[in-house]
Amino acid sequence: MDWLREHPEVRTIRVAAADLNGVARGKRIPARFADKIIREGTRFPYSVMNLDIWGEDIENSPLVFETGDPDGLLIPTERGFMPMPWLEAPTALLPIWMFHMDGRPYLGDPRQALARxxxxxxxxxxxxxxxxxxxxxxxxxxxxxxxxxxxxxxxxxxxxxxxxxxxxxxxxxxxxxxxxxxxxxxxxxxxxxxxxxxxxxxxxxxxxxxxxxxxxxxxxxxxxxxxxxxxxxxxxxxxxxxxxxxxxxxxxxxxxxxxxxxxxxxxxxxxxxxxxxxxxxxxxxxxxxxxxxxxxxxxxxxxxxxxxxxxxxxxxxxxxxxxxxxxxxxxxxxxxxxxxxxxxxxxxxxxxxxxxxxxxxxxxxxxxxxxxxxxxxxxxxxxxxxxxxxxxxxxxxxxxxxxxxxxxxxxxxxxxxxxxxxxxxxxxxxxxxxxxxxxxxxx
Known part of the structure; x- marks a missing residue:
């Protein structure tokens, strides 16, 4: 949060994780809700980490209909906020990675695989x-x-x-x-x-x-x-x-x-x-x-x-x-x-x-x-x-x-x-x- 306080011009943030293809998957959030993301994380379906290169669900994946397409918990990595200099409006990026709701690492997340x-x-x-x-x-x-x-x-x-x-x-x-x-x-x-x-x-x-x-x-x-x-x-x-x-x-x-x-x-x-x-x-x-x-x-x-x-x-x-x-x-x-x-x-x-x-x-x-x-x-x-x-x-x-x-x-x-x-x-x-x-x- 210190970085955001030092950059009051930033009004929106992106939270993003890498899927199996390395494509960034995430959300746009008003900066005033950043403290909630830091405290509580955010949620994506587990299946989002396992989309194909078109961004489509994997057919017959157990992560989708078989289990009801449940959510995982995504929390910020140790990287913290950083600017996104390629955008016109001042914007912050917050990298995140996926865990189960009980705090266990989700091993379908490629960043978790490297950490392992x-x-x-x-x-x-x-x-x-x-x-x-x-x-x-x-x-x-x-x-x-x-x-x-x-x-x-x-x-x-x-x-x-x-x-x-x-x-x-x-x-x-x-x-x-x-x-x-x-x-x-x-x-x-x-x-x-x-x-x-x-x-x-x-x-x-x-x-x-x-x-x-x-x-x-x-x-x-x-x-x-x-x-x-x-x-x-x-x-x-x-x-x-x-x-x-x-x-x-x-x-x-x-x-x-x-x-x-x-x-x-x-x-x-x-x-x-x-x-x-x-x-x-x-x-x-x-x-x-x-x-x-x-x-x-x-x-x-x-x-x-x-x-x-x-x-x-x-x-x-x-x-x-x-x-x-x-x-x-x-x-x-x-x-x-x-x-x-x-x-x-x-x-x-x-x-x-x-x-x-x-x-x-x-x-x-x-x-x-x-x-x-x-x-x-x-x-x-x-x-x-x-x-x-x-x-x-x-x-x-x-x-x-x-x-x-x-x-x-x-x-x-x-x-x-x-x-x-x-x-x-x-x-x-x-x-x-x-x-x-x-x-x-x-x-």
Missing amino acids: VLMRFGEAGLTPVVATELEFFLIDDSGKTLRVPPSPRSGKRRTGGEVLSLRALDAFDRFFTALYDACEEMDIPADTAISEAGPGQFEINLLHQSDALKAADDTWLFKMLVKGLARRHGFAASFMAKPYEAWSGNGMHTHFSILDRAGQNIFDERRPDGRERLGHAVAGCLAALRGSTLVFAPHQNSFDRLVPDAHAPTGIGWAHENRTAAIRIPASGPAARRIEHRVAGGDVNPYLMIAAILGAALQGLEAAEDPPAPFTGNAYSQNLEQLPGTWAEAIETFANCPRMPGIFPAELIENFLMTKRQELHYMAELSEAEQTELYLDTV
Whole structure:
């Protein structure tokens, strides 16, 4: 409430939680009722956390008619109020998450699923340090075909990708300046911005932090901010995995290391077991990759990105300082040794993505699993086991993977599968243009 008292100009608030697709679901409330939300929370049907990408109920879900579509209790996260700089009227956002009425966490909530994985790390005396790298396109979607928006400075459109081009960044300087100012206001640790290989494609890194739940919050909020702020500047921003057939897709790479109780990196090679424990974590990630591909590629469009020779991994392997690998060990000093997980697209739910990565790494550490030898050279030319090649295959692989119940609650697994099977069924009725229109703003 202190933040609201410091901002008397704010007259409305939004309360919002992430559903299984990472879509914000919530309510608009007059600011004068904010204290009631803080004291008592608010209520949504449990089924709201389990809507499909169109925002429709899941057919035959036990959360709907079978149980009378009951309510869960949503209470504010530790994040508190923050501004929504993409809206014209001064407005506050209050992130919330779902519990049962008796106070138990609702395990169909993706944020609760990540919190559950982090609780297991805490019980083992371990703390993950996490950072995400987010790629997105700025897009003019006002016509029949997607195009790069004209530069506010020159009025010209870029015709191709310009990797690490200052000119490309400067063309949208007004937008990026507003974006960084907004990140400061929202306490999102945005670091370096670069232009990427696609036309109008950019990447912004969020800084490493030892609160993985906040790292997921920041990633979710950043996606919301970028999309909203772009609209305010007269164009769209999209994290969909592959908006253009002829250009590279959007990835979301995740870096992580793990600290022990003394705050030391367990992957530090100066420790007697540093290299070995790095290998255990890598082994866990590799063993869960096929089963968790649906988390990293949750939509029809996701699989347009996961193709050979397109700067997105297709094979299950790891390597040192090699961007063709699904699991990359970046060059660093021993104390900063970390793992980069490169499979996820920009269209993921960040809570599920980070839970899948850290949960798999913890499985490898707990079982002291050994990884295969790292490969060298081009991953696409290696004889590697492959990720599922289609959405349908990824759904069934997730359903049958024995490792998933050790990472995600049974209720979330079942809800996620029902959601994806329903989407797979109805997506077949849409043209490619209709699918693009659907995914452009939602993911």
